[in-house]
Amino acid sequence: MRHAIRALILVMCFATLLARPAVSQSLGGNTISNAAASPVAYVYVGTSKGVDLYDAASDGKLTLVKGSPFQTRGLAIGSNGKYFISLGTYYVHSYPVSSAGAIGKQVSTIDTQSYYGNGQCGSNNLGTIGLANLNHTGQNLYVLFPNENGNCDAAIQTYNISKSGDLTFDGGIMTGTNAGSGLFQAPSIIGNDTFAYAAGDFGCCGLPPGWSGYKTASNGEMQNWAYNLSAPNGYVPFYVTADPTNHLAAIVAYNYGEDSYDPAQLASYTVDSMGNLSTTSTAENMPYPQVNPSILNMSPSGKLLAVGGYGLQVFHFNGAEPITPYSSVLTTAVINQLHWDNDNHLYALSEAQTSSALTWSATDATQVKITGSDGSSYAIGDCTGGCFGYRTVNPTETTTYTIIGTKVGGGTVFAAATVTVHSDPADRKALSGSVGNSGATVSITASPTSINTFSQLFVYSVTPTSITAAPGSPYALPDPGVNALIVVPKL
Numbered sequence: 404m405r406h407a408i409r410a411l412i413l414v415m416c417f418a419t420l421l422a423r424p425a426v427s428q429s430l431g432g433n434t435i436s437n438a439a440a441s442p443v444a445y446v447y448v449g450t451s452k453g454v455d456l457y458d459a460a461s462d463g464k465l466t467l468v469k470g471s472p473f474q475t476r477g478l479a480i481g482s483n484g485k486y487f488i489s490l491g492t493y494y495v496h497s498y499p500v501s502s503a504g505a506i507g508k509q510v511s512t513i514d515t516q517s518y519y520g521n522g523q524c525g526s527n528n529l530g531t532i533g534l535a536n537l538n539h540t541g542q543n544l545y546v547l548f549p550n551e552n553g554n555c556d557a558a559i560q561t562y563n564i565s566k567s568g569d570l571t572f573d574g575g576i577m578t579g580t581n582a583g584s585g586l587f588q589a590p591s592i593i594g595n596d597t598f599a600y601a602a603g604d605f606g607c608c609g610l611p612p613g614w615s616g617y618k619t620a621s622n623g624e625m626q627n628w629a630y631n632l633s634a635p636n637g638y639v640p641f642y643v644t645a646d647p648t649n650h651l652a653a654i655v656a657y658n659y660g661e662d663s664y665d666p667a668q669l670a671s672y673t674v675d676s677m678g679n680l681s682t683t684s685t686a687e688n689m690p691y692p693q694v695n696p697s698i699l700n701m702s703p704s705g706k707l708l709a710v711g712g713y714g715l716q717v718f719h720f721n722g723a724e725p726i727t728p729y730s731s732v733l734t735t736a737v738i739n740q741l742h743w744d745n746d747n748h749l750y751a752l753s754e755a756q757t758s759s760a761l762t763w764s765a766t767d768a769t770q771v772k773i774t775g776s777d778g779s780s781y782a783i784g785d786c787t788g789g790c791f792g793y794r795t796v797n798p799t800e801t802t803t804y805t806i807i808g809t810k811v812g813g814g815t816v817f818a819a820a821t822v823t824v825h826s827d828p829a830d831r832k833a834l835s836g837s838v839g840n841s842g843a844t845v846s847i848t849a850s851p852t853s854i855n856t857f858s859q860l861f862v863y864s865v866t867p868t869s870i871t872a873a874p875g876s877p878y879a880l881p882d883p884g885v886n887a888l889i890v891v892p893k894l
Contacts, residue, residue, distance in 0.1 A: 441460065441461070442458035442459055442460065442466075442504070442893055443459055443460065443461050443744060443745070443746040443748075443892070443893055444458075444459040444744035444745070444746065444748065444890055444891060444892045444893055445457070445458065445459070445482075445504035445890070445891045445893065446458075446459050446465060446750060446860075446888075446889070446890050446891075447479060447482065447487070447504075447887070447888070447889040447890075447891070448752070448860065448880060448885055448887065448888055448889075449475075449478060449479035449885060449886045449887030449888075449889075450472055450880070450882035450884055450885050450886070451882060451884030451886075452472045452882055452884075453471070453472030453473055453474045453475060454471070454472055454473045454474075454475050454479050454487075454506060454887075455467065455468075455471040455472050455473075455880075455881075455882070456468040456470070456471050456473060456504055456505065456506070457471075458504070459744060459746075459748060459862070459890075461746060462864070462873060462874055463748045463862045463863070463864050463873025463874065463876070464862075464873055464874040464875055465860070465862065465873075465875065465878060468503070468504065468505065470505055472882075473498075473505065473506035475487065475489045475496065475498060475506060475509075476489055476491055476494070476496050476509075477489045477490045477491030477492070477494070477496060478490050478491070478533050478886060478887055479886075479887035479889055480535045480536070480537070480544070480887070480889075481535075481536060481537045481544075481889055482500055482541075482889055482891050483537060483540075483541025483542070483564065484500065484541065484891055484894055485499070485500055485541075485566075485568070486498060486499060486500060486510070486541075486564055486568040487499075487500050487506045488535075488537065488544055488564070490531055490533065490535050490546065491531075492530040492531060493514055493515055493516050493528075493530055493531070494512050494513065494514055494515065495512065495513050495515060495535075495544065495546065495562060495570055496509055496511070496512045497509065497510055497511040497512070497564065497568045497569070497570050498510065498568075499568060504891065504893075510567070510568040510569070511568050511569045511570045512570070513562065513570040513571070513572065515531060515546060515548075515560060516528065517572075518560060518572045518575055519560075519574075519575040520548060520558035520559060520560045520575025520576055520577060521548065521558070521560070521575070522548035522549065522558060524551045524554050524555035525554060525555070527551065527554075529548060529549050529551060529555075530548075531546055531547065531548060532547055532548065532549045532585075534546075534547040534586065534588065534589045535547060535589055536589040536590075536592075537564075538592055538596050538619070538623060539592065539594065539596050540596060541564065542563060542564055542623060543561055543562065543563060543564070543573065543619075543623035543624075544561070544562040544563075544564060544570075545559055545560070545561055545562075545589060545590065545625050546559065546560045546561075546562065547559055547586055547589055548560070549585050550579060550580065550581050550582075550583070550584075550585040550605070551581060552581060552582060552583070552584075553581055553582070554581055555581050556577040556578065556579055556580055556581050557577070557578050557579045557585045557586055557603075557605075558575060558576065558577050558578065559575065559576050559578055559590075559617075559625050560572065560574070560575040561573040561574050561575070561622075561623060561624040561625050563622070563623065573622050573623055573624045574620075574622070574624035574625075574626075576625065576626060576627055578615060578617075578627055579603060579605040579615060580605040582605055582606060582607040582610075583603070583604035583605045583606045583607065583610070583612075584603075584604045585603055585604065585605070586601050586602075586603035586615065587601070587602045587603050587604070587612070587641065587642060588601050588602060588603075588642060588643070589601065590615070590617050590625065591643050591644045591645045591651070592619070592645060593645045593646075593648070593649050593650075593651070593674055594645065594646065594647040594648045594649065595648075595649070596619055596623075597618060597619060597678075598616065598617065598618055598619075598628065598630075598674055598678040599616070599617040599618075599619065599625065599645075600614060600615065600616050600617070600643050600645075600651060600674075600680075601614075601615045601617075601643060602614065602615075602640035602641050602642055602643050602653070602654075603615050608661075609661035609662045610661075611639040611658040611664075612639045612640060612641060613639060613640070614632060614640055614643075614680075616628045616629070616630045616678060616680075618678060628678050630677065630678040630679045630680065631679040631680070632679070632680045633679075633680060633681040633682055634655075634670070634672075634680070634682060635655070635657075635670065635682065635684055635685055635686055635689070637657050637658060637659070638655040638656065638657050638658070638668075638670065638686075639655060639656060639658050639664075640653045640654065640655050641653075641654040641655065641656065641667065641696075641697070642654040642696070642697065642698055642699055643699070644699040644700055644701050644708075645701065646701050646705035646720060646722070647701075647703060647704070647705045648705060648722070649673060649674040649675075650671060650672065650673055650674065650705070650720075650722050650723060651671065651672040651673075651674065651680070652669060652670070652671055652672075652699055652701060652708050652720055652726060653669070653670045653671075653672065653699075654667050654668075654669065654692075654696050654697070654699060654710075655667065655668055655669070655670045655689070656668065657686070666691055667691070667692060667695070667696050668686075668689035668690060668691055668692075669689055669690050669691075669692060669696075669708070669710070669718060669726045670682060670684035670689050670726070671683070671684055671720065671721070671722070671723065671724065671725060671726050672684075673722075673723045683723060683724060683725060684725050684726075685725075688725040689725065689726070690718060690725075690726055690727065690728050692710045692712070692716055692718075693714065693716060693731075693732050694710060694711065694712040694713050694714035694715060694716055694732060694738075695712045695713045695714075695850065696710045696711065696712040697711065697712040698710075698711045698712065698738065698739070698740065698741055699711075699741070700741035700742060700743065701720065701743075702720075702743045702747075702749075702865070703743055703744075703745050703892075705720060705722070706719065706720055706721075706867055707719065707720060707729070707743075707749075707865060707867065708720040708726060709741045709743070709749055709751070711738030711739070711740075711741050711751060712737070712738060713735065713737055713850060713851050714732045714733070714734060714735045714736070714737075714738065715732065715733045715734050715736075715738045715741075715751050715861065716729075716730050716731070716732055716733065717729045717730040717733070717749070717865060717870060718730075719867070729867075730870055733861070733863065733870065734751070734753075734861055734877070735851075735853065736753040736855060736859060736861070736877070737753055737754075737756060737851055737854070737855075738751045738752070738753055738861075739752050739753060739754045739888075740752040740887070740888040741888075742888055742889070742890035743890065744890050744892045745892040746892070747864055747865055747866055748862060748863065748864055748865070748873065749861075749862070749863045749864075749865045750860065750861070750862055750888060750890055751860070751861040751862075751863075752858070752859075752860055752861075752885065752888040753855065753858060753859040753860075753861065753877075754858050754885050754886070755855060755856055755857055755858045755883035755884070755885070756851075756854035756855055756856065757797050757854070757856070758795050758796060758797045758854070759795070759796055759798070759822045759849045759850065759851055759852070759854055760793060760794070760795055760796075760849070760850050761773065761793065761794045761795075761796055761804055761820065761847060761848070761849055762791075762792075762793055762847070762848050762849075762850065763783075763791060763792055763793075763794070763806050763845070763846065763847040763848075764789075764790070764791035764792075764845065764846050764847075765783065765786035765789070765790055765791070765806065765808055765816075765844060765845040765846075766786060766787075766788070766789040766790075766844050766845075767786075767787060767789075767810060767811045767812075767844045768786050768787070768808030768809060768810050768811065768816055768844050768845055769784075769785045769786070769787060769808060769809050769811065770784075770785075770808055770809045771783040771784060771785070771786045771790075771806065771807070771808035771845065772806070772807060772808070773794070773804055773805065773806045773807075773847065774804070774805050774807065775796070775798070775802045775803070775804050775805075776802050776803045776804075776805075777798060777799075777800060777802045779796070779802075779804075781794060783806075783808075786808065786845075787811055796822065796849075798822050798824055798854075799824065800824050801821065801822065801823045801824050802821070802822050802824070803819050803820070803821045803822075804819065804820050804821075804822070804847060804849065805817055805818070805819040805847075806818050806819070806845045806846070806847040807845070808844075808845055810844060816844050816845050817845060818845050818846050818847050819847065820847045820848050820849040820852070821849070821852065822849045822851075822852060822853070822854060823852065823853040823854070824853075824854055824856065825853065825854070825855045825856065825857075826856045826857070828855075828857055828859070828877075828879035856883065857879055857880070857883050858879075858880040858882070858883050858884075858885040859877040859878060859879055859880065860876075860877060860878045860880055860888070861876050861877045861878075862875075862876040862877075862878070863876065
């Protein structure tokens, strides 16, 4: 699998089973109910119009809260139950939260550009990259800034959130290098708020991703940390998440050459008192997700691991022991964000999509090109000695893309891949993914093979023995421009 894992991580950051649970779900285009219910959690969905708030009932059913969308600035980041935090290009904002979860008027804002580690790179003001998170106490916020390839390192700033919601700067660090594409994620913090880890790309010229480790100071400031790593030889990380104690789950893949990786697997790690990582995962016992994974999220119990990408699966997480399979693919929708509440509910956000990635190859063929049934056309040329490539397409209707060429020695070769475009939540008809003629020397695939022009929120009730879709799930969200999912258990 060349490039595919890294490509999926970057796009979505800026997305044989041993046991099969019973799964039931409605695939209709359900909308959010306005009927009142006693909530077990508050679910916030960031949209282009503001933040929509939903009450989650004990069965997972969602109720839109009066007053939605609440007006905030920038991207919704998180809530500690008392204050809601959002992040703009340069400013962090704080808003009070009522006992019913409603977001009030801004009480504090702070300019990240006034402090060290602010993304300033020479004359370029890079600003934030939309990656930030809170620690487990909700008292500290960590804001990431990008690296600029060849010029400036990445950076992380730490902010304190006071009891009155005031934001103050606690420190900043430079991290990684000025090579590669930077951190893939905000560092995932282990249960006692001491160590944090992230996957990122700080390598030049096709070098693989790697681990970054951090330790928090007494004031919560995140600091770079040197540690020992015991990992399956040749495997590199693409995403990391922590359980409530001292374990990590990671998406890893075997790197066998420049930008070349085997299919992704899931590994578990244990963090010792010095922040060192060890693992019992091996190439043989690490499971393979079926959804081309890009994100992970751990249940509050630390027993279940949600895996999102081109679909959604749940795995058993076993602490220091290897991760084991649990569910089949629950949905094939592209999953961008995942969260759990404390009542065994899993929330999976699928943002509206506009594109699909074509992967093609050809050999012993000339005059090669790709044509779309929508009238699009992309010239490739002479592939006598072999060639391959990638192209992002943006179909507005269901489109079949055909790669066609003249075979060396005569004859025509072709293969095709169809991208199904769903514009109606009630329309779930799927078309064949790819076809080709016998003995073809060309190939083409599309990922994903189906895109939705509307946003959806999937809700599941998940226990170690059963998975059931919540009433009304999946919900078709009224604003397609969703960009954040935050779940806060009711205190």
